[in-house]
Amino acid sequence: MEKSTRISELQSRSRAAQPTLDPERAQLLTRFYMENAPREYSSPKIRALTFSYLLENKTISIAENELIVGEKGSRPKAAPTYPELCCHTLTDLQILDQREKIPFRVDEQTTQIYQDEIIPFWKDKSLREIIFREMSKEWIAAYQAGVFTEFMEQRSPGHTVLDDKIYHKGMLDFRNDIQRSLEDLDFNNDQDAPAKKEQLEAMEITAQALINFSKRYVEMARKLAQKEKDPDRKKELEQIARICDRVPENKPRTFHEALQYYWFVHLGVTVELNPWDAFCPGHLDQHLQPFYELELEQGTLTEAQAEELLQCLWIKFENQPAPPKVGVTAHESSTYTDFVQLNIGGVKHDGTDGVNPISYMMLDVIETMRQVQPNPSVHISEVTPDEFLVRAAQVIREGMGKPDLFNSDMVVEEMVGMGKTLEDARQGGTSGCVETGAFGKEAYILTGYFNLPKVLEITLSNGIDPRTGKQLGPKTGNPREFKTFMELFDAYCQQLAFFINIKIEGNHTIERIYAEQMPAPFLSLLTDDCVSRGKDYHGGGARYDTSYIQGVGLGTMTDALTALKVQVYEEKNLSMAELLDTLENNFQQKEELRQMLLNRTPRYGNDDDRADDVMVLVFNAYLDAVDGRPNTRGGTYRVNMLPTTCHVYFGSMVNATPDGRLSGKPLSEGISPVQGADRKGPTAVLKSVSKMDQRRTGGTLLNQKLNPRVVETPQGLKKFTQLIRAYFKLGGHHIQFNIVDRETLLAAQADPDSYRNLIVRVAGYSDYFCDLTEALQEEIITRTEHQVF
């Protein structure tokens, strides 16, 4: 499919736009808070009124020839900031402006606004500062040592996905629902009724605010239409006015209305707060299909027009870089990508095949647009036709690492295992990188990455962090005196429980802070059953409430423990004392020993039970420490095995490890084997990683790198799809591919200017290779490249 002139133009303008830090939201917010003493209102109300104020006053624009309107910032690629959550310092602004990778330009005026208005007002008041003040000494120490990260310290929990409700309801219908809930409040018997009233009224304010926001576009489109000379564009502008007059106030009737409605909602959620992974439309192909079918029948829309509208939406996503982060989070998540995931294919609510013509059209759009954002994923079930998987494989073969692939049957099973109804599970899917959730009905919050090898390192130092000499964990025994492997492993489990407890204790406090001080009435409006319960998304309003802690470094951890088990305890090739001294010295003068650990220890990823059994041990211990524990919102904790780019940061906080890894080097990522340790081809990797009971996770991430020659012929491509099917039969949750050869990556490193458009898969997202940090580029190059045989 060729791009239309419109799309080519819009896309090149988007590509040319420089990401900037946009002070407008921060300035409006700060003025509003200064003028309206928040104490006069309940916190849901102040947030709702803030939302209203922002939408009433933010700059809006309709760009030349665009069909879907609205930007999060005051113009494309202008990233707003959220000082109520995390206030950038002047130093932060300087770094953002000047750093080599992922810069955000900050002009002098912005710096001035920050210096004069924003920083003075939010000092000591931003949630980030409140959170760090409230954390225990143990929490701070573990956080600083790189045992875990904290997701909620500068972005709000969010991390959720929309279901089909906006395609059946306008904001007026939402207001009616709220009115009914208000009428049902029982002030005599329900002590929470007054709080629910505040919450519900706040939600209603936000529903109206979104309607008012859309009317601003109606007015603007009409004015532009009056002035427009070109009759075609004049018609388009008049149509934009009609559409924005219709949605979000009322339910959509056309394909174009449905897309514009979603986009207004997307802007609403991401202007209200800065939620992790922005916001996602979920099963957009299934949601759009009825509109498409109807309009084709009526003759009011052509296939080409529908595709162009989808491409317009694609550009909208690309125009929103993830808000700039600070501190550790800037290291762990260094990308413009905001993880908006689209689920394509999968199953319908009744379990039948969800693939439809829009699913194929979306694959075409991915291929044509070649963008970093959004982040489309393809969902494959037993009932998914091969034809669709083959088409997806053709797009993957293009080498952008897109789309990635999910096993929808497993995703459903995971959710049912967590206690969701079958129907809710089927209408759910994945978002972020690989996380499982019931769309439109669940707050499934990522709370932080957890560094498994760091806990082993601390265990091997009897509770001390060898990098700082601080006693971080309990004294679980001098490892030199452990007689058996299980004695060592028990000590590890004690340390693990200790740090998980610290993490969860901290999460409890943070979740409470969000519930009390930073409700999200607009997001709540969109999430069942917040309206019927009269509760906030952050305070237990969602039908399902999950907190995830994401385990990182499974491969490194497995190989390190296997090395200890085999080399120290079973074969006694070296003593614990010798190994620990060697690790302390980062294998200096001990390259032979390092080679022995690397090459004479069974390694995870080769379908070798001697190593894979240890992986299962490590995984089960992690699961035992986390799974099923209560959170503050009436839900439970679950585990996820995904790293984003945190394995690089975590690696920088861990000295040399017993698997032969040198100090500071990246850990393994996701559930993938240590980079280069898998030597028996992709089938062996898939067998190894399936030995983990992935059903019990809320998502695992597996990266594979294939030489392009594997899939160059139709037969090769077919076998590639069969490889994927077999992995899913084995119980795999997710798999993604980089189909690129080493030479290309090396060439791109040497000559970035010629490879600006090279997109690679990083974690649960793709990014421009040249935008990655050098450490991450190296890490991707060292991943095993499966060859053709």
Added chain:
Amino acid sequence: MITGYIFDIKRFSIHDGPGIRTTVFLKGCPLSCQWCHNPESQKSTPELIFHPHRCIQCGTCLPACPNNAISKKNNSYLTNRDLCRICGACVDVCYPDAREIVGRKLTPAEVVEEVLKDQVFYDQSNGGVTYSGGEPLHQLEFLKECLRKSKEKDLHTALDTSGYALWEDFLELLPYIDLVLYDVKIMDNQLHQKYTGVDIHLVKENLTCLVDSGKKVFVRYPVLPGVNDSREQIQNLGAYLSGLKGISRVDLLPYHAMSAEKYSRLGRQFNFGSNHAPRIDELQKIEKQLGRFGLEVSIGG
């Protein structure tokens, strides 16, 4: 107990028959094709290979050798292959795996156990196991037992052969084989002798017998620029194969010059004259030319 020498077992092999397969490479070959991309397959006994880029110059190998075959010269460790008895003492202490013995002794049961690890992938793709080499028939009893055991497990079996063996030997194997991947290398006997060291007549006779037996046969033709890719040679090939009436398919295997390094690891010279891989348009031309004979032709396996 029967044992055999294997030089590799490759999983996710996708060019050696239908579906996703595991290819078992048996060591030893009566041919000595000049372009052979698996030089380690030729000799029937284990060999020492050396990967210089893996060597960390630790010198542990030198005293480990009981035959004084290793010496140090300009910071690298050289092996005198005349003194080396392939005992493996240096390999045991070489942790970076710079030294390696190629050629593992395995029982058919061990081979099949390894093959069965990817059963789920074969089921999904209608794949199976391929026995290749070297010339697998060179280890007839071992091969037969491997094939028999594979069939016992209901695996789809393919035999990848040079065709240079006794027909009686083929006959013994046929009950356990679903598909034969049969190499035809050069049609002209003189050239065949020059480049492979053996006569082509036996290869041709066996192919006739195989086709007559009704077995499914895919012919594999390595495309060696300047050696066997002339218009005339392809014409002869097409006439010959179509005359056999029963060849299911012809796979053109483009020559690649990536094996020179493998020769140096074995301490050998790579002397094949042609050093360029056929271009895709050259391959397509051959594909077309053979297609005119009514043959089903594909590029790659």
